[in-house]
Amino acid sequence: MTIQSFHPPKRTLMGPGPSDVYPRVTEALSRPTIGHLDPEFVRMMDEVKELLQYAFRTENALTLPVSAPGSAGMETCFANLVEPGDKVIVCINGVFGMRMKENVERCGGEAVIVQGEWGRAVDPAAVEETLKANPDAVILSFVHAETSTGARSDAEKLCALAREHNCLTIVDAVTSLGGSQLEVDAWGIDAIYSGTQKCLSCVPGLSPVSFSQRAVDKIQNRKTKVQSWFLDLNLVMGYWGKGAKRAYHHTAPVNDLYALHESLVILQEEGIENAWVRHQQHHNALVAGLEAMGMSMVVPADERLAQLNLVTIPEGADDAAVRSQLLNDYNLEIGAGLGDFAGKVWRIGLMGCAATKTNVLFCLGALQAVLGKSGATEAAMAVYNS
Ligand SMILES: Cc1ncc(COP(=O)(O)O)c(C=O)c1O
Numbered sequence: 001m002t003i004q005s006f007h008p009p010k011r012t013l014m015g016p017g018p019s020d021v022y023p024r025v026t027e028a029l030s031r032p033t034i035g036h037l038d039p040e041f042v043r044m045m046d047e048v049k050e051l052l053q054y055a056f057r058t059e060n061a062l063t064l065p066v067s068a069p070g071s072a073g074m075e076t077c078f079a080n081l082v083e084p085g086d087k088v089i090v091c092i093n094g095v096f097g098m099r100m101k102e103n104v105e106r107c108g109g110e111a112v113i114v115q116g117e118w119g120r121a122v123d124p125a126a127v128e129e130t131l132k133a134n135p136d137a138v139i140l141s142f143v144h145a146e147t148s149t150g151a152r153s154d155a156e157k158l159c160a161l162a163r164e165h166n167c168l169t170i171v172d173a174v175t176s177l178g179g180s181q182l183e184v185d186a187w188g189i190d191a192i193y194s195g196t197q198k199c200l201s202c203v204p205g206l207s208p209v210s211f212s213q214r215a216v217d218k219i220q221n222r223k224t225k226v227q228s229w230f231l232d233l234n235l236v237m238g239y240w241g242k243g244a245k246r247a248y249h250h251t252a253p254v255n256d257l258y259a260l261h262e263s264l265v266i267l268q269e270e271g272i273e274n275a276w277v278r279h280q281q282h283h284n285a286l287v288a289g290l291e292a293m294g295m296s297m298v299v300p301a302d303e304r305l306a307q308l309n310l311v312t313i314p315e316g317a318d319d320a321a322v323r324s325q326l327l328n329d330y331n332l333e334i335g336a337g338l339g340d341f342a343g344k345v346w347r348i349g350l351m352g353c354a355a356t357k358t359n360v361l362f363c364l365g366a367l368q369a370v371l372g373k374s375g376a377t378e379a380a381m382a383v384y385n386s
Pocket of ligand 1: 147
């Protein structure tokens, strides 16, 4: 059999990511590939760094996209900052906190866990208690936007606590960047990683990261080499360092970087604060519609992510059958529950260019038809008209 070109169906992506990609971004992807040391490409790389500084709200010089997905950004932070024997406080309130613990241990560090409740923000009081009980800890790590639970933690407060106790911070912002307020410099975040496939509405496969001077000092004063050659920032910097003559490290994913550049230009055109507000407005309408169908949100209102909405599966509804029907009849993807929440919740994403009135009404309309309910779109419209 001759295998033919692959043509994916056209879906509306309202799950936990990837989200819908801006047409301008897919167009940028198809531009001619040029050499990754071509002066024109190098100029664009500098712009990508500057645009990422805008998105992260930082002046950190060490701000760049790692050439691999969010998990590689996570590994970059842990592999570079955690040395064997380092004590790291890890907050776990969902799946991605659990991965942080795994990273600490693989780097030879000792993970001290602050166990949180699924569907709730990390508890600052529990973090403070753990910091006090472990004065030899050197890093605090937590997930700003837990994609498995839809909870948003108070990154500003947690970073302030870390600083009071002389700890660096590693923050997962894979789902928050571009969708929720995030202030790397103002909140004193030391190491942060994100992904391109969520609120930036870019294709998956790159991981923006940023490191403060305090983090850079720790990396440069390591007693041991970073275990991963590919993710060693001392080497990556030779390739991404501004102004300096670039040294070959690896072949950058040239076209993916055109795509990221375009998505960040779009973010800048909209204005990041406007993007945060837009996510919140559509979230408010979506929640009104879901609640009008008698469904309940999992996360308390003041800890909810606007861009990822966890809703309890109504009694009598068949999780997999409903999601299949949405996919097959409406070309609409919503997410299943993950980990402890598998089979109990749906995860409805409003990320990046998917956060629109059209999408909210489409999703609510499809859900009410499949579930045999009513009143959802009217409730959402009432929010839009208020
Ligand atoms: C909070 C969080 N951290 C890390 C990751 C891992 O990112 P990736 O799947 O791009 O490797 C994800 C992916 O969904 C995520 O939501």
